[in-house]
Amino acid sequence: MTDPWLPQTAVLVDKVMETPEVATLALRFADPEVQQRFRFDCGQFNMLYLYGLGEVPISIMDFEDDCLLHTIRAVGRISRPLVALEPGARLGLRGPYGNSWPLEEAKGRDVVFITAGLGCAPVIAAIRRIIADRGAYRRLVIMQGVKHREDLLWQAQYDRWREVPDCEVLLAASEEKKAPFAWSLGMVTTLIDKARFDPLNCTVMMCGPEPMMRASMKALADNGVALENCYVSLERNMQCALGLCGHCQMGRPFVCKNGPIFKVPEIQDWFLLEGY
Ligand SMILES: Cc1cc2nc3c(=O)[nH]c(=O)nc-3n(C[C@H](O)[C@H](O)[C@H](O)COP(=O)(O)OP(=O)(O)OC[C@H]3O[C@@H](n4cnc5c(N)ncnc54)[C@H](O)[C@@H]3O)c2cc1C
Ligand code: FES
Structure with missing residues (x-):
């Protein structure tokens, strides 16, 4: 993460409607250097920012095909328009934040x-x-x-x-x-x-x-x-x-x-x- 306050521009590469209210967004940073540097641990979340509307915390589901995956339920003011985005749309993303699941501690158990x-x-x-x-x-x-x-x-x-x-x-x-x-x-x-x-x-x-x-x-x-x-x-x-x-x-x-x-x-x- 560079400046933790500054959302980086991400592009919606693909969207899968999992149910009528839940979508998985596949996002890639517009700046390849930011994309290259991005690392996350399992269980962390990102802040997804719709310009002019605001931000919501969303867990990182996984990273696949060079894309960050976020699965979002449309419940309100920001999550609804996030789920309604179409491929090619641009949004802000800052993160990752928070701690992670104890995968090391769980070894041998x-x-x-x-x-x-x-x-x-x-x-x-x-x-x-x-x-x-x-x-x-x-x-x-x-x-x-x-x-x-x-x-x-x-x-x-x-x-x-x-x-x-x-x-x-x-x-x-x-x-x-x-x-x-x-x-x-x-x-x-x-x-x-x-x-x-x-x-x-x-x-x-x-x-x-x-x-x-x-x-x-x-x-x-x-x-x-x-x-x-x-x-x-x-x-x-x-x-x-x-x-x-x-x-x-x-x-x-x-x-x-x-x-x-x-x-x-x-x-x-x-x-x-x-x-x-
Ligand atoms: C660490 C973290 C990780 C999260 N990960 C995910 C994720 O992976 N996917 C995801 O879809 N959401 C996730 N959330 C929840 C998500 O951040 C909220 O659903 C979102 O902030 C709602 O914002 P909104 O502006 O769309 O809704 P608002 O307009 O703020 O709320 C509209 C209505 O929805 C209700 N509401 C708000 N949040 C929820 C909720 N989570 N479930 C049901 N009703 C709710 C409110 O009480 C209100 O009545 C996560 C939250 C946190 C803190
Ligand atoms: S969101 Fe501001 S203190 Fe946690």
């Missing part, structure tokens, strides 16, 4: 991902790194929850992950009447009891709605997992992304600077207070 909704996007790069370095980790368990089957992004990728040695993929749909083949009915938390992993030697990474992560923490603790080995990625309203404006502050930590990924014991005092 079972790795468990628990995500729901669009919480799957910030873990995609981490799962791919683990699969690319399969021998360094033990069992890999991937759990994802959605409301309806058609809300699941990247079904083909989840199917491919089922073929990876010692990798278990568990999917749950909370608002289906009948479980689709190889799925479970209910919230993603109901999968925790079904998953096979070593509770005494695992690292858990979670991303999704906060009630889901709170319920998962409880289910993990009931299954004998020490919360010391569990990580959550948090979302808060952000303005500066540099630990200066205070918009994302939660107790002592700033989500932009000290997070977005936190070891559960660092935040559990206030995270367990619903609505904090």
Whole structure:
């Protein structure tokens, strides 16, 4: 990153509409030198800037074909026009910001991902790194929850992950009447009891709605997992992304600077207070 305040111009190279409201944008910096220098760690985010409108924090889904991928749900003032951009459009991008998933610490351990909704996007790069370095980790368990089957992004990728040695993929749909083949009915938390992993030697990474992560923490603790080995990625309203404006502050930590990924014991005092 050069000047952390200065958005660099990025060009929308390609867009995939994953669902009517969710798009994956493939972005490349207009300046090849900036493109060449850009590095990120799995779990970090960028600030995407629509000129004249404003900025939003969006996780880096991955880097493919020389493009940075961001998967965005159109929810409001900035995310809607971002999702509506067409290839060739220019926008501002500054980053990467924040910390990353504990991929080094997880080596030699079972790795468990628990995500729901669009919480799957910030873990995609981490799962791919683990699969690319399969021998360094033990069992890999991937759990994802959605409301309806058609809300699941990247079904083909989840199917491919089922073929990876010692990798278990568990999917749950909370608002289906009948479980689709190889799925479970209910919230993603109901999968925790079904998953096979070593509770005494695992690292858990979670991303999704906060009630889901709170319920998962409880289910993990009931299954004998020490919360010391569990990580959550948090979302808060952000303005500066540099630990200066205070918009994302939660107790002592700033989500932009000290997070977005936190070891559960660092935040559990206030995270367990619903609505904090
Ligand atoms: C570290 C970090 C990483 C993020 N990564 C992603 C990502 O990869 N993809 C992505 O789509 N979003 C991600 N977000 C969330 C994204 O930043 C917000 O959705 C975005 O800021 C909304 O801005 P807006 O101006 O479009 O909506 P606003 O106009 O500010 O909000 C419009 C309405 O949408 C609601 N809203 C705002 N955010 C969300 C949300 N996340 N989910 C549901 N409703 C919401 C608001 O309460 C409001 O009612 C991330 C946030 C953080 C902090
Ligand atoms: S966004 Fe300004 S302090 Fe975190």
